[in-house]
Amino acid sequence: xxxxxxxxxxxxxxxxxxxxxxxxxxxxxxxxxxxxxxxxxxxxxxxxxxxxxxxxxxxxxxxxxxxxxxxxxxxxxxxxxxxxxxxxxxxxxxxxxxxxxxxxxxxxxxxxx
Amino acid sequence: xxxxxxxxxxxxxxxxxxxxxxxxxxxxxxxxxxxxxxxxxxxxxxxxxxxxxxxxxxxxxxxxxxxxxxxxxxxxxxxxxxxxxxxxxxxxxxxxxxxxxxxxxxxxxxxxxxxxxxxxxxxxxxxxxxxxxxxxxxxxxxxxxxxxxxxxxxxxxxxxxxxxxxxxxxxxxxxxxxxxxxxxxxxxxxxxxxxxxxxxxxxxxxxxxxxxxxxxxxxxxxxxxxxxxxxxxxxxxxxxxxxxxxxxxxxxxxxxxxxxxxxxxxxxxxxxxxxxxxxxxxxxxxxxxxxxxxxxxxxxxxxxxxxxxxxxxxxxxxxxxxxxxxxxxxxxxxxxxxxxxxxxxxxxxxxxxxxxxxxxxxxxxxxxxxxxxxxxxxxxxxxxxxxxxxxxxxxxxxxxxxxxxxxxxxxxxxxxxxxxxxxxxxxxxxxxxx
Numbered sequence: 001x002x003x004x005x006x007x008x009x010x011x012x013x014x015x016x017x018x019x020x021x022x023x024x025x026x027x028x029x030x031x032x033x034x035x036x037x038x039x040x041x042x043x044x045x046x047x048x049x050x051x052x053x054x055x056x057x058x059x060x061x062x063x064x065x066x067x068x069x070x071x072x073x074x075x076x077x078x079x080x081x082x083x084x085x086x087x088x089x090x091x092x093x094x095x096x097x098x099x100x101x102x103x104x105x106x107x108x109x110x111x112x113x
Numbered sequence: 114x115x116x117x118x119x120x121x122x123x124x125x126x127x128x129x130x131x132x133x134x135x136x137x138x139x140x141x142x143x144x145x146x147x148x149x150x151x152x153x154x155x156x157x158x159x160x161x162x163x164x165x166x167x168x169x170x171x172x173x174x175x176x177x178x179x180x181x182x183x184x185x186x187x188x189x190x191x192x193x194x195x196x197x198x199x200x201x202x203x204x205x206x207x208x209x210x211x212x213x214x215x216x217x218x219x220x221x222x223x224x225x226x227x228x229x230x231x232x233x234x235x236x237x238x239x240x241x242x243x244x245x246x247x248x249x250x251x252x253x254x255x256x257x258x259x260x261x262x263x264x265x266x267x268x269x270x271x272x273x274x275x276x277x278x279x280x281x282x283x284x285x286x287x288x289x290x291x292x293x294x295x296x297x298x299x300x301x302x303x304x305x306x307x308x309x310x311x312x313x314x315x316x317x318x319x320x321x322x323x324x325x326x327x328x329x330x331x332x333x334x335x336x337x338x339x340x341x342x343x344x345x346x347x348x349x350x351x352x353x354x355x356x357x358x359x360x361x362x363x364x365x366x367x368x369x370x371x372x373x374x375x376x377x378x379x380x381x382x383x384x385x386x387x388x389x390x391x392x393x394x395x396x397x398x399x400x401x402x403x404x405x406x407x408x409x410x411x412x413x414x415x416x417x418x419x420x421x422x423x424x425x426x427x428x429x430x431x432x433x434x435x436x437x438x439x440x441x442x443x444x445x446x447x448x449x450x451x452x453x454x455x456x457x458x459x460x461x462x463x464x465x466x467x468x469x470x471x472x473x474x475x476x477x478x479x480x481x482x483x484x485x486x487x488x489x490x491x492x493x494x495x496x497x498x499x500x501x502x503x504x505x506x507x508x509x510x511x512x513x514x515x516x517x518x519x520x521x522x523x524x525x526x527x528x529x530x531x532x533x534x535x536x537x538x539x540x541x542x543x544x545x546x547x
Binding site for chain 2: 045046047048049050052053054
C-alpha cells in the first residue's frame with residue numbers, strides 16, 4: 001500500500017522540511033509554487049498609497065509518495081520542521097495511491113517509489 | 114486646370130525628394146554646442162522606451178506589452194508627424210502668428226545644416242522632435258488596459274498636431290505670445306507636463322474606469338521593470354533639461370545640476386512622507402518621487418539656483434505624493450497617475466518658477482518673487498496665466514478629440530478583451546510564457 005502526502009507549507013520552510021525528510025531517508029519529492037488562503041486570509045499591499053487586498057498568498061506544495069508504514073513518521077517530521085506556531089503554517093493531506101510506475105524501468109509498486 | 118495641378122504635384126514632389134540640404138556647416142555653428150545637442154537628442158530619445166518600461170512594470174502581466182506599446186508607438190507616429198507637419202506648425206513662422214507656426218517647413222523643406230542659433234537647423238529640429246514624441250506618449254499611462262490601439266494611434270497624431278504644436282509655438286517660438294508676455298518655461302513644464310497631465314485627466318474620465326477597477330486588486334506586476342524605466346528617465350532628463358539650453362556652456366551645466374538635485378530631493382521627500390504616514394518606504398514611492406522632482410524642475414531648470422532646486426524637488430515629491438490620491442477621492446481611473454504626477458508636478462513647477470527664477474542664473478530669464486526679495490509679482494502672474502491657458506486649451510481640445518474618436522472608431526476595447534488582458538487580443542503576443 002502506498003500513500004500520497006501533500007503538504008502546503010510556508011515557502012521559507014522548504015529547506016527545513018526537505019532536510020527533515022532526508023533524515024527519514026525520503027529522497028524523492030515534487031514541489032509546486034502555489035497560492036491560496038485558509039484561516040490566514042490574505043494580506044494588504046500598498047502602492048502609491050492605494051491599498052490592495054491580496055487574498056491568495058504564496059505557499060509551497062510538497063507531494064511525496066511513501067509506503068503506508070512510513071506515513072506517521074513523515075507527517076510528524078513535516079509538522080515539526082514546518083511549524084512556526086503562527087497562523088498560516090499550512091496543512092497536510094494524506095490519500096491512497098493505487099499504483100506507481102518508474103518510467104525508465106517499468107518497475108511497479110513500492111519498488112518504483 | 115489639369116496642367117496646373119500637375120505642376121503643383123511635381124513641385125511638391127521635388128520639394129520632398131529633390132532638394133538636397135547643404136552638406137557643409139555654415140559659419141555660426143559651434144562644434145561644442147553641436148556635440149552636446151546631438152548627445153542631448155539621443156538622451157531624450159532614450160526617455161521614451163524608459164517611459165514605456167516605467168509604465169509597463171506598473172501594469173498587470175497580461176497587459177504589459179499593450180502598455181509598453183502605447184508609449185513606444187509614439188516614436189513611429191510622432192516622428193513621421195514631425196517630419197510631415199509637426200515641426201513646421203511648431204517652429205515655422207509662415208503664418209506670422211503668435212499661436213501657430215506655418216507651412217514653410219512641411220516635409221522638412223529647408224531644414225538643413227544652416228545655423229539655428231549655434232547648432233545646425235536640422236539638429237535643432239531633431240532635438241525638438243523628441244519632445245513631440247514623448248509628450249503624447251505620457252498621456253497613455255492614464256488610459257491603459259482599456260483603450261483601443263487604433264484609436265490611440267489616431268489620438269496621438271491629432272493631439273500632437275492640435276495640442277502640442279500650438280503650445281510649443283506659443284511658449285517657445287520667438288513670436289509665441291506666452292513667451293512675449295514674459296512667461297518662463299525652460300524645458301516643458303507647460304508644453305510637455307501640464308498639457309499631457311491635464312489631457313490624461315480628461316481622457317481618463319471620458320473613457321471611464323477599467324471594468325474591474327476597484328473590484329479586483331490591480332497591483333503593479335513588476336516594479337523591477339518600473340525602476341529600470343525610472344533610471345532611463347532620470348538619465349535622459351539630463352538631455353531634456355540641460356539640452357534645452359541649446360548650448361553646452363554654463364547654463365546647460367546649471368540645468369544639469371538642478372535637474373539632478375531636484376530628482377534626488379523628490380525621491381527623498383516622497384519616501385519620507387510615505388514612511389511617516391504609511392509606515393513603509395517603498396521602491397515605487399522612490400521611483401515616483403524622483404519623477405515628480407524631475408517634472409517639477411523642468412520649467413525652472415534654466416532659471417534657478419541649486420538651493421532653489423532642492424526646495425522645488427522636496428515640494429514636488431511631497432505634493433505629488435498627495436496628488437496621486439485625488440483620483441481615489443474623486444473616483445476616476447488615471448491608472449498610472451499621469452495627472453497626479455505630470456499634471457500636478459508640472460503646475461507646481463511652473464508656479465515655483467515664478468518664485469525662484471533669478472537673472473543671476475540666466476540673464477535671458479527674469480526675476481521671480483523671491484529674487485533678492487524684490488523680484489515682484491509680475492513673473493508669478495505670468496506663470497499662473499500660462500498654466501491656466503495650458504490647462505484650458507489642452508483640456509478642451511482633448512475633450513473634443515475624445516468625443517470625435519468615440520463617435521468614429523470608438524475608444525474602448527470590448528469587456529471580454531479587457532478581462533483577458535490586452536496583450537494577446539490586441540497585439541497577438543504575450544510577455545510571459547508560464
